[in-house]
Amino acid sequence: MxxxxxxxxxxxxxxxxxxCFAPVNAFLETFRKAGIEVTVEEARTPMGMLKKDHIGAMLRMPRIGQLWKEKYNRAFDEEDINELYRNFEPLMLASIKEFxxxxxxxxxxxxxxxxxxxxxxxxxxxxxxxxxxxxxxxxxxxxxxxxxxxxxxxxxxxxxxxxxxxxxxxxxxxxxxxxxxxxxxxxxxxxxxxxxxxxxxxxxxxxxxxxxxxxxxxxxxxxxxxxxxxxxxxxxxxxxxxxxxxxxxxxxxxxxxxxxxxxxxxxxxxxxxxxxxxxxxxxxxx
CATH class of the missing domain: 3.40.50.1000 (HAD superfamily/HAD-like)
Structure with missing residues (x-):
């Protein structure tokens, strides 16, 4: 039929x-701990993606990418994405219980x-x-x-x-x-x-x-x-x-x-x- x-x-x-607040809080804190202040809008823009891919998408945003270069004197690489995700996951698991x-x-x-x-x-x-x-x-x-x-x-x-x-x-x-x-x-x-x-x-x-x-x-x-x-x-x-x-x-x-x-x-x-x-x-x- x-x-x-x-x-x-x-x-x-x-x-x-x-x-959809559980991931937002975790993304903000993950980048803050890395010395990068991101906005809620930036954290939400790639929402729906696999969370590791989401982190990569945020780093590819021109403003965040520039902040990273200023902070670390180089562009981000794949290991940076992996490290941010390792820091993100426990924050996400703690946050998700409330949502x-x-x-x-x-x-x-x-x-x-x-x-x-x-x-x-x-x-x-x-x-x-x-x-x-x-x-x-x-x-x-x-x-x-x-x-x-x-x-x-x-x-x-x-x-x-x-x-x-x-x-x-x-x-x-x-x-x-x-x-x-x-x-x-x-x-x-x-x-x-x-x-x-x-x-x-x-x-x-x-x-x-x-x-x-x-x-x-x-x-x-x-x-x-x-x-x-x-x-x-x-x-x-x-x-x-x-x-x-x-x-x-x-x-x-x-x-x-x-x-x-x-x-x-x-x-x-x-x-x-x-x-x-x-x-x-x-x-x-x-």
């Missing part, structure tokens, strides 16, 4: 850890998706040892997907490589990539989905892209809240998302919409290009 068979959900910022609460509605929506006959997989930028903590705690709080994988099982090739998605498709017995929806809260999530040939969806509220704690988001005046939502939506669409949703609550309705597109023989990414072309002519509204 021509319909969605499985959903692949990210973890931090998508299903747990509202605002395992499921986002609002996630356990309930997971149950709804399963009642629709959908399988639930997951991908992450965390390692196995990090996910042992997250999965155990999230399960106690009512959320666990049907399949869990980290880049440790794909030879450390994380996002934007699509290999974790392919492993999900295999494990969940999904019959085609385009019968799969990938949901995440970073540009790396979107790129992973595009590279895997699945429908790519950015979730806004609670995302790393938005970068707000739950109480901060709820305290925003309505105009500021809508501006924050618009900025995150625009960032996901620039990254190539097929769709965005404000919250995981909208996912069942979106699945039904995508099922209708599949009946019309629409496919991910190519469908997005059709939207882009129609938007240029001001004759498309979702």
């Amino acid at each position: 021509n319909k969605i068979e499985g959903i692949i959900l990210d973890w931090a910022g998508t299903t747990v850890d509202f605002g 395992t609460d499921p986002l609002p509605h996630v356990p309930d929506i997971a149950a709804v998706l399963r009642s629709m006959g959908l399988k639930i997989g997951s991908t992450t930028g965390y390692t196995d040892i990090m996910m042992d903590i997250v999965v155990s705690s999230a399960k106690e709080k009512g959320y666990v997907p049907d399949f869990i994988i980290t880049p440790d099982s794909t030879d450390s090739f994380g996002r934007p490589f699509p290999y974790m998605i392919f492993r999900n498709i295999e494990a969940l017995r999904i019959t085609a990539p385009w019968k799969t929806v990938k949901v995440g809260d970073t540009a790396a999530d979107i790129q992973e989905g595009i590279n895997g040939g699945v429908w790519s969806v950015g979730v806004i509220v609670g995302s790393s892209e938005m970068g707000l704690k739950l109480e901060e988001y709820e305290a925003l005046p309505e105009t500021d809240r809508q501006n924050a939502i618009s900025r995150a939506r625009d960032a996901f669409m620039r990254a190539g998302a097929d769709f965005t949703i404000e919250s995981i609550k909208e996912l069942p309705e979106l699945i039904n919409k995508i099922n209708g597109l599949l009946e019309e023989n629409k496919r991910p990414n190519t469908y997005k290009m059709v939207i882009d072309e129609k938007e240029k002519n001001n004759d498309w509204k979702i």
